[in-house]
Amino acid sequence: MSIVSQKDYQAYKPRGFTTSDKEKVTLLFGGLTWRAERLLEGVFHGSGYHARALPQATKADLLRGRELADVGQCCPTAFTAGNLVNFLLDESKARGSQDVMDSYAYLTAGSCGSCRFGQYHQSYELALSNLGLDAFRLFFMDQTNPDGAQEGGGLDLSPALLSKAVLGIMAADVIQDVEYQLRPYELEAGATDRASQLAVEELYQACQDAKVPANTLGVAAWTLHSKGIMRALCRARRHFDAVAVDRLQVKPKVKITGEFYLQTVEGDPNYNIHSWLEKEGAEVYPAPVVIWLDYLLRFNSQYWEDRPYLPRARFNLAALRLASKALLWKYDQMRRAMNGLPHRVPRQHDLRDLAAPYFDGRLSGGEGDMLIGKAIWAHTRNKAHMIAELSPYGCMPNTMSIGAMAAVQGAHPDMLWAALEVKGDSEIHALSRCQMLLTEAKSRAAEEFDRALHASGLTLSEAKARAAETRQPVVRSLPSRGASGTAANLVLDLGGAEL
């Protein structure tokens, strides 16, 4: 029987973040790759904030998240809530919970979306309140839902800061892409990782040093030029150029798709799928965050496309389309700084058109139609031999896309598509499913390589000799000659042939 509390329930409202908090409070954040997180640290540090990324989420975090919030969360919610709570608990042991509540605040992306992403805070708040850390401050970057962060005046998520953050994330994407295209072929184990660390530190410094004007035009001009970051990328390239590789090793290419958090992070939340696949002999084609940013712009554009009768619809639509163009132009500029090695971002209209017969592009939540669009794109455009789809247990939108994929599989029966349900604690089951398809992907890659040798009229040793003669830089645009595999495309290029 309940006892009347005499006080109506109130949703959590964080204390404001004051200007004096800026001096003493460390902003915590997480949920991205270590590269992006390091660069965001640079962005915050350069803007005068103390900031640090949370440690990579682990299985212990998953269990903690499950234990403290209402049952039935999607696994990314459990991982991220548990990750924050465990960090705070460890810190509390060392310095007391009051000190922790005063010294840290958590900053994360909110959302006006329909899935739980927009309601993450509820799980965080419940978990923290169950531990007596009610006064801990959680801030959600969401314009439609002011959360009190701005109230104290100390946290200024200005366009200048956000634009630096976006460039930092894009630069991290570029570094990750290069890293994943070198590591499987490196001749000295660990060389790529070392280069990546050095590259990220170059960029960290550039993000920290970047001085962005406060006015809108100044921000736009800086974003387009951002000389410091571009120069840092060129320096980063030199670190990668020092990695010796043999790209004629035949490896299946596996495209990672799926729910945003799971496809992005590299660790326990997705069974360390990236490193597992590499260990199993694959080349991983990771999922850059920039596609997601472009998707958000596309989704917002659609809003105005559908409502031409609303005031300023044409203007807003034009502005969003321009923003998308600028985003991709900038990303291409960053790719060029890496001699064109990072993959080109698939265009949103392309993904939408590919997905259209199976999944409507107007449906929101999660990755929307992108999950389907990306799978078909990777398969039909020879971008990968296999697609590993990371599907979080308990995810609402993702289950729907997976259902619609049944129709896609009917139309593309030869697509190697592994939907891996990620619960956080059923690794063997998911990885063995992946293993089965990977075996088939390997044999397809080998068969494709044989066809490439045949088409190019070269033997493997001739191809190797010719590759050595060309003495091209390691970081350079790789040919695309109708094969999915890196080695096959290279052979075709050496022989001037196409598949």
Place this chain on the structure above:
Amino acid sequence: MRIPILRNASAKTPSADRSDRNPDLRVGIPRILNQWSTPRFWTAFFEELGVKRRNVVYSSATSDAQQKQYSQGRGAVDCCYPVKCISGHYGELLTGLKKPVDVLFSPKVVSLRSFLGSHVVDCLGCPRVMAGPESARGGFVREGDSFAASGVRYVSPVVNMSEPMLLARQLTKALEPVFPGLSHDETLRAIEMGWREQDDFDAESREVAHEVLERCERESRPAILALGRPYHMDPGIGHEIENELQACGYPVIWGQHLPLDTQLLDRLFGKDIRDGSLASHFDISDVWKSSYSANTNELIWAARFGARHPAIAAAVRFSSYECGMDQPTYTPVQKILEARGTLFFSFQDLDATKPSGSVRIRTETISYYLERHSKRIMDRKRALLSGDAEKVRVLSESDE
């Protein structure tokens, strides 16, 4: 409460040339998800487009037999139970009707119309409500197009029920191939007719609920608030738990039917509006910040109504197996209700199996508590409403 949606739709528009249209067209609509809150809308909508009322056919309510017979091998994914059931409804409409349908109409509901519309951030559907039809369709085309094989045209537009202008564009585009010559104005008019009928039905349900609550309060009889998604009224999804409670003599009122009478709402929320803690009778921002989902918003609002209304002595929460939207709301809903002493019970993880054992035990428990405590609960809630702190204190002490 009628929600004004269109100003000029009923103004005279030239009537469409319907000679190309099939006068005996039969439209099948799966009785799934939010169809439980909008069936009158769709029936009247299609009738206005010239379909005979008897030719707007709904699949039957969800049942074990329906699922076993029609969804075998079609369900593509493991997800919440209400969405899993879509395949059974599709199958029934495709192959289980004596008189087949020509069109299977299964809208993908992106946003819903809600009386909370202007007081919340958005009125979106759950991602699975939106995309459920897409997912279910996958199971019917994976190995050949079952719709074409049954001679049925599958029409599944994205619909924003909360925006009439956009809705008219979406429906005109999707239905023009079925209703040749369909114009935007004709669709707009049909939408207005649809909402008119739905509003009348809703107003009636709310009126009945109002009377029941008034009577309960007058007679000091406890009523129970049923909190769930609209489709928990589906006997196969909610398992008619509310009927078991009614059978014990307690009137049960669904949150969806709560009265919106201004005088009553002023009694419940007026003080908070006057002291500035609420912006309006429909403001939920102090208890639920992420007010994006229409059904969730209404559920939270209903919990708050139930927490305050003196006749509502207990609330029963329904939630389906693997429901993602409900998960973050469990604690807030319970806390909202319990803060004013309303008894709170829940049936979670409802799936295909009727939880007869737990329903019986829970029903007995609810009856037991209501018999013993409902008078005090109701008195205390009344005292809380009138601001009689002393009476609240005394009643709470006797409680302990």
